[in-house]
Amino acid sequence: LEVDKVVSEYKELIKIISNLKSILDNKTKRMEIIKTELLEIRDQYGDERRTEIVPVDTEFSMEDMIAEEEVVLTITHQGYIKRTALNTYRSQRRGGRGVQGAMSKDEDFVEHLFIANTHNYMLFFTDTGKCYWLKVYDIPQAGRASRGRAIVNLIGCNPDERVEAFVSVKEFDDDHYIVMATQNGVIKKTVLSAYGKPRKGGIYAIEIREGDKLIQARISNGENDILLGTHEGKSIRFSENDVRASGRKTMGVKGIALSSKDDYVVGMLIVKREGTILVATEKGYGKRTEVLQYRTQTRGGKGVLTMRCTDKTGKMVNIMEVVDSDDLIVITDSGVLMRQPVSAIRSIGRVTQGVRLVKLDDGTNISSITRVISEDSATEKKDDKQMTLDTDTDQETPSKD
Incomplete structure (x- = not known):
């Protein structure tokens, strides 16, 4: 079988x-x-087509293919920028050892830090009064240990231009303003929507007179106070409402009357909180003073004394708003960098010469003093609303949400 x-x-x-x-x-x-x-x-599986192919006129842009997410932007003192994923800044308990940040090269360091959406615009303002645009997603992504790319190479500005200020913008609305200050004491306010049409070669944000230059640009809601500080130790605080909004192709108005032909503005603040103001001089002296001691005045006046400058202290080189958790980096004209906590500087009266911040060698002066913040601590301050955090002041990023 x-x-x-x-x-x-x-x-x-x-x-x-x-x-x-x-x-x-x-x-x-x-x-x-x-x-x-x-x-x-x-016969077994045939049915009506479930998809329909039709001609459409819709155009897709590169932006449509990029997911909206919050990222960390860091800008160094020497003008390098990078974009880093927010989740690389892990949350840590107090007392932790932290994680490595940007590497120092040629004494460079992180000076500004933002939290922004990938679809935000970054506006860069140069000393000649021009404004350049850059989408956040066009900023090269890099790791925490990388310094990033030079801003001037990304925005394509002229070799003789220097980037002096930058802001992050979500929407170009009519409810916010760009406030600018020049070295000669001119102040200008322009509605944010005037910057809503980017151009590859940039646009003029303010008309600069010969011998003057733009030193600062800030975003504001139009209801804050403006504080200017000068090289000879004067300052003036006035309401932003005293500055009438004008078009881009204008010079602005007088913010402060300078004391002499050698005097010039060293800094501008948009006062949004009653914190402390730090001023520093060429020869290493400085102090902190409560904002409340700077009374509001009429725009265009000579201001009040904010630092008693003498031969011993030298002239004022910077003015900034600080909090106890900040650090300061002092840079001398010989290239030396020194870092110290803001909390070590006590708050004293406005009409004083301050205390010694650093001890300098004979013939050495301070060329710059900068407020820096921890990258980890800054990212922990982010709330549910879109905010911009930088090292000069907390700036609200306009959004209609």
């Missing part, structure tokens, strides 16, 4: 092989089989 079964299977296989060979040798037969099988599939 087993032998008969094997013989039967053998004969059956021979028939199958013979049939398959005949199919392979006959093209007409092959096509007939394919046709029959396709008709069977059509």
Whole structure:
């Protein structure tokens, strides 16, 4: 019986092989089989097409393909910028060891830090009064240990231009303003919507007179106070409502009357909180003073004394708003950097010469003093609303949400 079964299977296989060979040798037969099988599939599974292909005029941009997410932007003292994923800044408990930040190269350091959406615009303002645009997603992404790319190479400004200020913008609305200050004491306010049409070569944000230059640009809601500080130790605080909004192609109005031809504005603040104001001088002296001691005045006046400058202290080089958790980096004209906590500087009266911040060698002066913040601590301050955090002041990013 087993032998008969094997013989039967053998004969059956021979028939199958013979049939398959005949199919392979006959093209007409092959096509007939394919046709029959396709008709069977059509009858069994055929139904109406579920997708519809129609001609449309919609154009897709690169931005449509990029997800909206919050990222960390860091800008160094020497003008390098990078974009880093927010989740790389992991939350840590107080007292933790932290994680590595941007590497120092040629004594460079992180001076500004923002939290922004990838679809935000970054506006860059140069000393010549021009404004350049850059989408956040166009800023190269890099790791925490990288310094990033030079801003001037990304925005394509002229070699003789220097980036002095930058703001992050979500929407170019009519409810916010760009407030600018020049070295000669000119103040200007322009509605944010005037910057809503980016141009590759940039646009003029303010008309600069010969011998003057833009030193600061800030975003504001139009209801804050403005504080200007000068090289000879004067300051003036006035309401932003005293500055009438004007178009981009204007010079602005007088913010402060300078004391002499050698005097010039060293900084501008948009006062949004009653914190402390730090001023520093060429020869290493400085102090902190409560904002409340700076009374509001009429725009265009000579201001009040904010630092008693003498031969011992030298002239004022910077004015900024600080909090206890900040650090200061002092840079001398010989290239030396020194870092110290703001909390070590006590708050004293406005009409004083301050205390020694750093001890300098004979003939050495301070060329710059900068407020810096921890990258981790800054990212922890982010709330549910879109905010911009930088090292000069907390700036609200306009949004209609």
